Amino acid sequence: MGKVIVFANQKGGVGKTTTAVNIGAYLAEEGKKTLLVDFDPQGNLSSSLGSDTKKPGIYEVIMGKINIKDAIQDTVNDKLYILTSNINLSGASVELVNVDKREFYLKNCLDQVKDYYDYILIDCPPSLGIITLNGFAAADKVIVPLQCEFFALEGFFKMLFETIKRIQKTLNPSLTIAGIVFTMYDSRTRLGNDVISKVKTVFAKHPELLFHSVIPRNIKLSEAPSHGKTINIYAPNSSGAISYKKLAQEVIKRV
Known part of the structure; x- marks a missing residue:
């Protein structure tokens, strides 16, 4: 049975979608049959x-208009599949509000x-509405992308x-x-290092909650x-590609 991972953070612009799609790509490259679920109306x-x-x-x-197997699309990556989304999904928040x-x-x-996939990855909106709650209810694990910026920390631990x-x-x-992953890290700035240091201090007793890959x-x-x-596929030798490959390998070991 596939392992279901939801990517979540109440703050937008932290690299959540980028993390979900590229972890998925490298899981597929490692031979893991992976389904990406775009559960964000954007x-x-x-x-x-x-x-x-x-x-x-x-x-x-x-909404029960089509069987899930008929909606899944192939991608250019072998073993990587996707359930797409569009603005129509925003209507689900209203349509489901009074549904049991x-x-x-x-x-x-x-x-x-x-049963058909090794991993199912869910990308949710940066909110705690009914759509995101569906993502949490469906998942086994949560991966939390955390941008290496001061404002990204505001409310983060409470969330x-x-x-x-x-x-x-x-x-x-x-x-x-499953873990917190630091994103958008700039080694040239003190701020990025300060954010990582603060989070590591908070999780000193639970280092297993932090991914090593940054x-x-x-x-x-x-x-x-x-x-x-x-x-x-786009830039396999770039620093971003190398980091996401390492992160995907960590995910395989943890989840």
């Missing part, structure tokens, strides 16, 4: 792979295909511990943290989505 994960968002995707699946067990729609859909504790109590008792600021990582490619 559809950035879908566009970063150049996927066809006009075809039925995750919104139509959770509305937090489990995504889980019920993914349970139908878990991480209180939110996940609440999810465990109400929706998904088996949900655990993702640098890298222009190739920014360019790759505009070409509809993952970093292992």
Whole structure:
């Protein structure tokens, strides 16, 4: 049965989608059959792979308009597949608001295909609405990308511990943290090092919650989505590619 990982952070612009798509690419490169689930109405994960968002995707699946197996698309990466999203998914927040067990729609859909994949990776919006709650309810593990900037730390620890504790109590008792991954690190600035140092101090008694791989600021990582490619195809020798490859290997060992 596939392992389901949700990528979450209440703050936007921290490299969440970039992390999800490139971990997925390297899991596939390692021979792991991987399904990417774009569960964000912005559809950035879908566009970063150049996927066809006009075809039925995750919104139509959770609304019962199409079977999940018929909505999954191939990508240019062997063993990497995707369930796309588009702005229609934003309507799910309204359509599900009065529905019984509305937090489990995504889980019920993914349970139908878990046996076909080694990993299922869910990219959620930077919020705690019904869409993100569906992601938490469906997942086994959470990966939290953390930008190496001061404002990224504001509210971060409260979100991480209180939110996940609440999810465990109400929706998904088996949900655990796979790890925090530092993103957009600039070795030339003191700030990036200060953020990492502070987080390591907080987690001194639980170092297993921090991934060793640190993702640098890298222009190739920014360019790759505009070409509809993952970093292992667009710029495999770049610092961003090397870092995500190491991170994916860590994920395989941990999850």
